Amino acid sequence: MAALAAAAGGALSAPAAAVDETPPGQVNFPTHCLPPQEAGLPPADGPTTARITVDNPAPQVGDTVTVTYQVIATPAVADPDRSPAAAGLPADAPTPTGRVLLAGAQSGEVTVVGGRRDVPAAPASPANPGAALPALTMTGTFTVTAPGEITLAPGGYTLHTSHPVDLDTVCTAAEAPVSVRLTATPLPTANLRSVFLAAPAGAPGARLKVTAAGFTPGATVTVAGRAGAAETADRAVATADELGVALAELPVTDKATTAVVAYEGTAWSARLGSGPAAYTVIGVTPPPPGTQEITATVEPGTLAMTQAGEAITLGAVPYGDGGGAPGRIGTVTVKDARGGPAGWSLIGKVTDFTGPGGLRIPGGSLSWTPTCAAAAGSPSPCTAGSAGTVGPDGAVLASTPDGPLVGGTFTVDAAVTLHVPPYTPPGAYTAVLTLTLS
Template sequence: MRTGARRRRRWAAIALAVLAAAGGGALGAPAAAEGEPPPPGLIDFPTQCLPPREAGLPPAVGPTTARISVDDPAPRVGDTVTVTYQVLRSPAVNPVGGPLPADTLTPTGRILLAGAQSGEVTVVGARRNDPVEPGAPLPAVVMTGTFTVTASGGITLAPGAYTLHAGHLLDLDTPCTPADPSAVPVGERLTAAELPTANLRSVLLAAAHGKPGAEVEVTAAGFPPGAAVTVAGRAGAAETTDRVSAVADARGTAVVGLPVTDRATTAVVAYEGAAWSARRGSGPAAYTVVAAAGPPPGTVTVTATVEPGALGMTQTGRGITLGAVPYGAGGAASGRIGTVTVTDGRGGPAGWSLTGRLTDFRGPGGIRVPGASLSWTPSCVAAAGSASPCTPGSAGVVGPEGAVLASTPDAPLVGGTFTIDATVTLQLPRYTPPGAYSAVLSLTLS
């Protein structure tokens, strides 16, 4: 009972010390007493703090109790993550010969990244502290910083060295470093995901029909430069015997002549690899093999032709104006892309896909806001009588990798008129410099 009572009194004393340093408990749970494990969410590691020479004090050795947290534990590549490094207990003491006044202590430090992404994050704290008596431990501090996620996978964050700067009478620095940097425990973990990417491969035919054996000019676009491309005929989901090979040029385009000899061919596709796939192949372009057969004796052939049309789009307006965001507050600037009308008059089995790509935003003085900061929520409506349904793309980030705005599936017969729109939201960080920020949104129909 006596041991338990002493332990309870000891925790009470530590809790009061942390509350005073945090200005009313803003830093959360207290540090653990020496010899006891830290509370959940906190880590302890041995530290050596070197007082400034002017203080005439010996090095201070002891545990640092800290907490590391992030504002987004599941970011995507390109996102900016804010890191908070809280030092709740440190062996460092007041280096000033007398009392250290309030709001004269400024902390700086480092966070060490490892795993899928390595490097360091610099964190800085505000000049904010209660008065400290001579020789007393320096109070708890909070430091923040940001980093941009550059790789997908698991990323660990561990505490690094920190410095406590006392700006009273003299500028005095007390640097504190882990006694064994290789043994510092991990303070936080996050898992970064890749940005979604859109398949922009497409084929365009110079003619939509021809006699058996006629050669049709095929333009395959949207492939990686130098990629080996196969252009092939299709009948439904199966390939026919019509096939040629090509290599994409520096623009990712290959232009070839495809002799269509298989009467079963109803469409043409292009793809990379050994076989067509939705990830590395284009959608099909409709093609009809027209076979001329003579009528039997005593009959007259009456022929009417429905000419296949084209696939095209128009857009209302040439610019998108987003709402304003107050300086210092940051947040969402919202708007709409404006109505896009897609008309499909080809009359074949191939559906279509409308994709968008967005450059980075450029502002005053060349300041850049990543294009991945803008997301959209698409909508799509098929006009009455259309042969195809219209599927809006998924809500999410647009960015330079691109995303699907809307699409229609392959079917035995497709076509129609489709009205497409999307609400867009640009997330701007706090204290983004005032001014106009512009980017280019490119829409591609294939």
């Protein structure tokens, strides 16, 4: 009977490191290893040396992070005395599984699984009670659900063999230190701030009534004149009421003013400011005899989107096998005619998929690969969101950056895949995908 037994000093083979240099993410912690009852061996206590790494140390909420848990040294070693011909376990016998503990902004645990690994043959002797296992590498993934610092620490692990029967050596961890810290950033939120003018034009010095809406209740709102991407000398301040509405009178004295914006904070930003509303300062000095003054106004438009189709139908998945149900979202056309400096973000969120009898497939099982293209002549470039999980917390489908002058027409698309678990009961599963443009 082959087994993974508990014994002291089970060093695993690992890539050599520089002298006195500890690789990032490598920690030591006490471990209690309990061999299978069939092995007839006592438990063993000893240190485990492990290393945790992540593929993305600065994810965004909604991103999927891949975690790698490597066990470099463990009290559990191969027991060749209980292997056929005292020659160690056969090739591909051990299969490790483990846990990585999450804390901080997001709590929980990540299940990690490793592929089967060879155990080197070594004859049993008093001087060699067991053959060292090779380094064990396990991987798993989790979806970031909250912004802030998230810590990862190694948890217990299990070494499974199936030669000639299924046996488990279970190693529990105590007081495992933090191995990795990552910082998650929140998704961009919809900016619904806007500004409305009582008149589209006026003489120099006119007091323009301005309504700013969608601001934080109680916030100080600055209303300012704008000439392209730069502010003019025209400025007024008001306080937003409990509904987020601020009323101001803006004396427009700067003849360079061509638009009005409103914002919270010390300076305009795409996150806390409104788009521009066009305004024309009408000259009062009559033109010289024989001449006429000609004024043309380019009025800013809106930021809007349209989507082709009303429903998304994914491909079928055979019962029992599970797998990916592929499809595409309806093509989205975004038109930015505001004429200001603010870019935009298009964010998607999906509910859980509900099937027969209330059965559910989590919304986090839906992933996409976005694409985005700007029409010829569009001032702004378009950036597609990252491929990955959509989920109820959302993910960026596409965006354009802030700039001195932005705008254009953009075509946004995405291939989607619903990952259906094996033996999901047959039936139609339906969810709602919501796209928010801001």
